[in-house]
Amino acid sequence: MAREVPAGTADLVADLVAAIGADRVAAGGGARHLYARDSSIIEGGHSGPVCFPGSTDQVADCVRVAVAHGRDFVPRGAGTGLSGGAVPCNDPVVIATTRMNQIHEVDVERRIAWVGPGVVNLDLTRHLAGTGLHFAPDPSSQQASTIGGNLANNSGGPHCLAYGVTSAHVAAVEVVLSDASTVVLGEEVGDAVGYDLRGAFVGGEGTLGVATRIAVRLTPDPPVVMTLLLDFKSIVDAAEAVTGIIAAGIVPAALEIMDQKVVHAVEKFVSAGYPLDAGAVLIVELDGLPAGVAREVEIVKRVGADNGVGTVRVAADNAERELIWKGRKNAFGAIAHIAPRYYLHDTVVPRTRLAEVIEQVNAAAERHDLIVMNVFHAGDGNLHPLLMFDPREPGTLERVHAAGEEIVRIAIEAGGVLSGEHGIGLEKRRFMSLLFSPDDLAAQRALRDAFDPLGRANPLKVFPTGASCGDVAGLTEVPEGVWV
Amino acid sequence: MNSMEDFRAEVGSSGPVCVKGGGTRWSLGGEANTTARVVHAPDGIDSHDPAEMTVAVWAGTTLMTLAEVLAEKRQEVVLDGPPGSTVGGSLSVGWNSIRRQRIGTARDSLLQAECVGADGRIFKAGGPTVKNASGYELCRLLVGSLGTLALTGRVILRTRPLPECSLWLRGAMSPVEVERSCYRPSSILWDGSNSHVCLEGYGADVESEAEGLAEHGMVEVAGPPDLPPDRDRWSGDLPQGAVLDVATGVVHRHGSTVAPEVDPAVKAIARRLKTNFDPQGRLNPGRDPYQISA
Numbered sequence: 218m219a220r221e222v223p224a225g226t227a228d229l230v231a232d233l234v235a236a237i238g239a240d241r242v243a244a245g246g247g248a249r250h251l252y253a254r255d256s257s258i259i260e261g262g263h264s265g266p267v268c269f270p271g272s273t274d275q276v277a278d279c280v281r282v283a284v285a286h287g288r289d290f291v292p293r294g295a296g297t298g299l300s301g302g303a304v305p306c307n308d309p310v311v312i313a314t315t316r317m318n319q320i321h322e323v324d325v326e327r328r329i330a331w332v333g334p335g336v337v338n339l340d341l342t343r344h345l346a347g348t349g350l351h352f353a354p355d356p357s358s359q360q361a362s363t364i365g366g367n368l369a370n371n372s373g374g375p376h377c378l379a380y381g382v383t384s385a386h387v388a389a390v391e392v393v394l395s396d397a398s399t400v401v402l403g404e405e406v407g408d409a410v411g412y413d414l415r416g417a418f419v420g421g422e423g424t425l426g427v428a429t430r431i432a433v434r435l436t437p438d439p440p441v442v443m444t445l446l447l448d449f450k451s452i453v454d455a456a457e458a459v460t461g462i463i464a465a466g467i468v469p470a471a472l473e474i475m476d477q478k479v480v481h482a483v484e485k486f487v488s489a490g491y492p493l494d495a496g497a498v499l500i501v502e503l504d505g506l507p508a509g510v511a512r513e514v515e516i517v518k519r520v521g522a523d524n525g526v527g528t529v530r531v532a533a534d535n536a537e538r539e540l541i542w543k544g545r546k547n548a549f550g551a552i553a554h555i556a557p558r559y560y561l562h563d564t565v566v567p568r569t570r571l572a573e574v575i576e577q578v579n580a581a582a583e584r585h586d587l588i589v590m591n592v593f594h595a596g597d598g599n600l601h602p603l604l605m606f607d608p609r610e611p612g613t614l615e616r617v618h619a620a621g622e623e624i625v626r627i628a629i630e631a632g633g634v635l636s637g638e639h640g641i642g643l644e645k646r647r648f649m650s651l652l653f654s655p656d657d658l659a660a661q662r663a664l665r666d667a668f669d670p671l672g673r674a675n676p677l678k679v680f681p682t683g684a685s686c687g688d689v690a691g692l693t694e695v696p697e698g699v700w701v
Numbered sequence: 702m703n704s705m706e707d708f709r710a711e712v713g714s715s716g717p718v719c720v721k722g723g724g725t726r727w728s729l730g731g732e733a734n735t736t737a738r739v740v741h742a743p744d745g746i747d748s749h750d751p752a753e754m755t756v757a758v759w760a761g762t763t764l765m766t767l768a769e770v771l772a773e774k775r776q777e778v779v780l781d782g783p784p785g786s787t788v789g790g791s792l793s794v795g796w797n798s799i800r801r802q803r804i805g806t807a808r809d810s811l812l813q814a815e816c817v818g819a820d821g822r823i824f825k826a827g828g829p830t831v832k833n834a835s836g837y838e839l840c841r842l843l844v845g846s847l848g849t850l851a852l853t854g855r856v857i858l859r860t861r862p863l864p865e866c867s868l869w870l871r872g873a874m875s876p877v878e879v880e881r882s883c884y885r886p887s888s889i890l891w892d893g894s895n896s897h898v899c900l901e902g903y904g905a906d907v908e909s910e911a912e913g914l915a916e917h918g919m920v921e922v923a924g925p926p927d928l929p930p931d932r933d934r935w936s937g938d939l940p941q942g943a944v945l946d947v948a949t950g951v952v953h954r955h956g957s958t959v960a961p962e963v964d965p966a967v968k969a970i971a972r973r974l975k976t977n978f979d980p981q982g983r984l985n986p987g988r989d990p991y992q993i994s995a
Contacts, residue, residue: 416841
C-alpha cells in the first residue's frame with residue numbers, strides 16, 4: 218500500500234508538471250505503488266512521483282526539479298531487473314524512460330544505430346531485419362527489457378559468450394547527470410581518448426546518471442548458424458563437456474545448460490522434443506563461415522562423446538532451431554507448476570569449476586530441503602540456480618535465505634563473483650564485502666562520486682550500507698514473468 | 702616471487718612517482734615530470750588457463766614474452782604495441798590492435814587489475830571471471846589512463862584462440878566493397894590507393910573468401926602495411942604515407958597530431974575522477990590521457 222505522502226510532494230509534483238506536462242507525471246498512489254517494484258524479489262520500495270519524459274531536455278528537467286526539492290531520482294527502463302536496481306528508496310522521483318523509445322538513426326554502412334533508452338531490445342533487432350545486421354546482446358528478457366536497462370546492467374544473454382556483453386556494443390551514450398547537465402560519453406569513431414567514461418557508465422545501475430540516447434554497434438548476421446542439442450546423464454557431464462569445448466579452442470556463439478527438472482518443465486510447455494530421460498541437456502550454437510562451422514560441429518560431437526553424450530540433435534532448419542531456443546528462453550515461465558515461488562540467483566564461477574560448483578549448489582539446496590533447478594549460461598560460467606519453494610510452509614523463507622547465501626559463498630570460494638549479468642542493486646549489496654576489501658570499495662566509490670558528487674542518482678544501491686531500503690527478507694511475493 | 706606488497710612498498714605513499722614499462726610510447730600524452738621517481742611493475746606470468754581463456758600476468762611482462770607463452774596453447778591476448786612494450790604499458794595507453802574486429806578491444810580484455818593507489822594502498826578492480834557484473838567497472842577507467850589514476854601491478858586478461866589461418870591481401874578494391882564481400886574480416890586498412898584486408902579463421906573459409914577477393918584484384922601479401930607511429934582521426938582526408946583503420950577511423954600517420962577537443966562537461970567528470978583517485982596529483986604527473994590524439 219502507498220504510504221503517507223511526504224511533505225512537499227504537492228509542490229514537487231506541481232513543478233514536475235510545469236516542467237514536462239501533466240500527461241508525463243503520475244503521482245497517484247496507484248502509480249507509486251506500481252513503480253515501487255521491479256522484477257526482483259524485493260518489495261518495500263517507496264516511489265515518489267513517476268515521470269515519463271519524452272526527450273533529453275525533459276529528463277534534465279526531471280532531475281533538476283527532483284534535486285531542487287531535495288529528492289533523489291531513480292532511472293527506470295521496463296522494470297525487468299532482477300536485483301532491485303530500479304526499486305525506489307525514500308520517495309525519489311522515478312524517471313521511466315519507456316516513452317523514449319525512438320530509433321533515431323541507423324547507419325548500416327558504419328554499423329551504428331542511435332536509439333532512445335526506452336527502445337525494447339528485440340524491437341531494435343526486428344527493426345534491423347533485412348539489413349543483415351542485428352544488436353548482439355540478447356538477454357532472455359529481450360522481448361520486454363529496454364536498451365537503457367541493458368546498458369545500466371551491462372546485460373548479457375546466451376550469445377554474449379562469443380559476442381561480448383552490452384558494453385562491447387555501446388559506442389557512445391548521452392547522459393543526464395545529477396546536476397541536470399547533459400554530456401556525451403564515448404565516441405562513434407577512434408579509440409576513445411581520455412578516461413573511458415562510457416565504459417565506466419555502462420553497468421552503473423542507474424547510479425551515475427540517466428542514459429538518454431545510446432549509440433549501439435550493430436553486428437553482421439552470421440552466414441551459417443548451427444544449433445545442437447546434446448543430452449547427458451548428469452549435469453556434471455554436461456559441464457565437463459563445456460570445459461572440453463572451450464579447451465578445444467573454439468568459442469561457440471552460445472553454450473547453455475538446462476538440468477533435468479528444467480527440461481521436464483520446458484518440454485511440457487513448448488514440446489520441442491527435449492529428451493526427458495537425460496540428466497541435463499546442453500545447447501550449443503555455432504556460427505560463422507560454412508567450413509568453420511562444419512569443423513566445429515565435429516569437434517563438439519567429439520567432445521560430447523568424450524563426456525558420455527547420449528544423443529546429439531542438430532537442428533535441421535530455422536524452425537527447429539527456434540524451437541530449441543524457445544524452450545531455453547521461456548524456461549522461467551515454464552516452471553511455475555513445480556512450486557508457487559522461486560528465487561533466482563546469478564553468480565559466475567571459473568568455467569573449469571562448473572561441475573564441482575553445481576554439485577555443491579545442489580547439495581546446499583538439499584541441506585535446506587529445497588528444490589533447486591539449474592538453467593544457465595555455461596560457456597562463461599554464469600550460474601542461475603533457482604530455488605523453488607512454497608512460502609506458505611512455515612520456515613521456508615529462512616531456508617531459502619540460508620541456501621541463497623550459501624550459494625553466493627560457494628561461488629566466491631570457487632574463485633567466482635557475485636553477479637554475471639543481473640547486477641548488485643539492493644539484492645546483493647550486503648555481499649559486496651565478501652568479494653571486495655574496504656580499499657576496493659573505496660576505489661569504486663571514487664568512481665561513483667565523480668559522476669554523481671551530489672549522491673542523488675539512485676542512491677543506496679550497489680554499496681553495502683546499513684541504510685534500509687526494500688526488504689529482501691520479505692520474499693512474500695515473486696514477480697510474474699521473470700527472465701534470466 | 703613477485704608480490705603486490707613489494708610493488709606497493711616501491712610506489713610508497715608520498716611524492717610524485719611514475720611507472721615505466723618498455724618506454725616505447727613514453728612521450729604519449731606528455732612526458733612524465735622529471736622530478737617523479739620512476740618505478741617498474743613486476744614481470745612474470747603467474748598462470749595461463751587455456752580452458753578458462755584467461756591469463757594472470759604481472760604488468761611489467763613484455764607483450765612478446767606473453768605472446769610466446771600463450772602461443773604454446775594456441776591462444777593470444779588483444780594487447781598490441783611496438784617491440785619492447787609491456788602489458789602494463791599497453792593497457793595504460795589503451796590503443797587497440799588493428800585486428801580488433803576479430804579479437805576485441807583492450808578495454809574489454811582487462812578482467813581484473815590489482816593496483817597501488819595514490820595513497821599507497823592496494824586495491825583490486827574487476828574480478829577473475831570472464832563475465833562479471835559485480836560493482837563498478839573500474840577496469841575500464843584504468844585502460845587508457847596513462848597510469849594517472851592508479852599504478853597497475855598484476856592483471857587477469859581475457860585470452861582468445863589463435864586463428865588456424867591468417868592471411869593479408871592487398872588491392873585497389875574499396876574498403877567498403879571489401880567489407881561487403883567478407884564476413885567480419887579481422888582488419889581492413891586503407892592507404893589512399895589500396896585496401897589491405899586481414900582474413901582469419903579456418904583455412905577453408907579463409908581460402909574461399911580470399912578467392913572471392915582475388916576476383917577483384919586483391920593479392921596475397923606477407924602482412925599489414927607498415928604503420929606510421931603517430932595517430933590521428935579520420936577527417937575525410939588521408940595524408941601522404943598514412944594508413945586508415947577503416948573500422949575505427951584511426952589514421953596511422955607520421956608527424957605530430959593534435960588531441961581532439963573534449964567537451965568541458967566530460968573534462969569536469971575526468972577532473973573529479975583524478976581528484977578522487979589522486980588528490981595530490983602524484984601519479985604520473987605530466988601525463989594526460991586527454992592529450993592523446995586518437
